[in-house]
Amino acid sequence: MHAGHDQRHLCRRRSVRNVIAMNVIEATDLHKSYGVVPAVVGIDLNVAPGEIVAVLGPNGAGKTTTIEMLLGLRSPSRGAVSVFGKPPRHVDVRGRVGAMLQDTDAPESLTVTEMVELVGHYYPYALPTADVLRRADLSPHAAKRVTQLSGGQRQRLSFALAIVGDPDLLFLDEPTASLDVYARQAFWQQVEEFAGLGKTILFSTHNLPEADLAADRIVVINRGRVVHDGTPTQIKALIPAKTVTMTTDATLDELGRLEGVKSAVPVDHLETHGIPASQSCGLQRVQLQVAIAEPVLRALFAANRHIEDLTVTEASLEQAFLHLTGETLKDEPEPAPLPATTATATATATAKGQLI
């Protein structure tokens, strides 16, 4: 889907040469520091019309700060933002942008309908209240006061208030953070339905499956900079999505060479069951981080390797980010003046700290 956008985008650039700003969002070299603490250190981000972009990163990566700069709620310390070709605080821009922000509680004593109507009046165009309530799955709760809503319903009200102005661009800052798994699915269906009107959407999340499910394009950020930018398929190939644990006679070397294996390490927890490590018979317990499990297993079976006690689990996000940050440090110039050997370990520790 993203490739499609790219091609369209390129075609337009070729045909209309004098128009530079074809993107809904153009952010260049964004920096933001809070006092001496850098939150965002050089983010470039272009979003084309109709794209659904996920900003994926661990807590403290700079997602919220970035979104707030794109919304004009914070001024960048350095760099520039333009939205629909204008500064984000321009009234024309505000009229085309909707936002679902974290930690914003609606006034408590108004009803859902009243809130939606009130906020609708703030915009140059507004969707009919009934339509908004239906899109946010709030119709049965229309007459409830904000205080009477559950956490999930409040979150949907927040979504309703973000879309009531029929915005062309919608920002969602960790919209599903407080939702359970069913509510999440329902929520993304609502977003998808709204996107179907030709809207551009940028949301932040620290959940890879969610970004994969909802976005055309994933921008991975960590420690205030863009680490990767690509289609969900590209990002998933970079991030080990599965953890495979098994007892096998294949060597670590051999396992590490298999396509799609990000890492292979021995597990010495076998003793916990009172069973001695079975290295004597050439078997060892190993753990692999892989993008996709099936091809790896297929290759092992094809090679007639012995496999027992096999488990395949979703890799934790922590593992995913440890991996990504490790890679980044190898790929990019090291930002901090650290000795090369300790750099990865330090970065790993930082990422771990942020994730917990």
Added chain:
Amino acid sequence: MTDLTTVASLPRRLSPLTRPATGTARLLTTQVTMEVRRYRRIPEYFIGVVVLPIILYAMFGLGDAGEVLPLGTDVGAMMFVSIGCYGVVSEALFSFGGELATERSKGWLRRLRATPMPMWVYFAGKVALNLVFTLVSLGGMAAVAVVAGHVTFDLSRSIATITILLTGVIAFSTMGSAIAYWVRPRAVSTIVNLVFLPLSFLSGFFYPLDQLPGVFAKVAQVLPTYHFGQLAWGVMAPAQDVASFGNPPNGNTVGHLAVILGWFIGCGILTVLGYRRELDRERP
């Protein structure tokens, strides 16, 4: 490249059901209606700010009602002014101080900043809310005065007094909003009380100014509430009656207005500075 070219290349993608806005007047009435509804539904707010002055008037304002000052002003009418002034300052400080601070700490104001609503609409809504609530409160007090206290009001003087009192809501609004923007949200209600109670006592809203120790009488003269009271009593009764009531007139109308306006502008500047600071606040 001009804005025009860019916008032309990024056309609006409106939903088929969308409707254009209905204009600023409609926006303003909606904002005011919703503000009034909101606070009418919060009993602790409505009772504390609208009903309490009526209760206080019933308890303390009717004691000498029916007694007449030398030039014919009913003492009950003077007490109506005193407690009315207290009600106005309370309404302005609690609404602009306390409630604004709550909305600020809950992130609602941040959310509003991301919409195209101009901030003046928000503040206009708050002012209108205060005018409506003050009018209800004063109406309730007047009803108690007439029905329970058989107080006689001079109609034209009363209308002028109520006008002054309503203007007071606006005059003290910036003092509330300055507190809301400069005091930590959790401390706001304490600070509002710390400001509000001494102001009320020092300005003669609760007992006659001529009983205040000399030092306080001097302090009172720089307070906007003192001058506000002077203006309001002065409209309700001739100077001699105001003096007999225990609040000897001091200064002239222009002087009173100047002090009130000075505070209004000073606090207004503080509010703007606080708002600007908030626009790009530092994270803790």
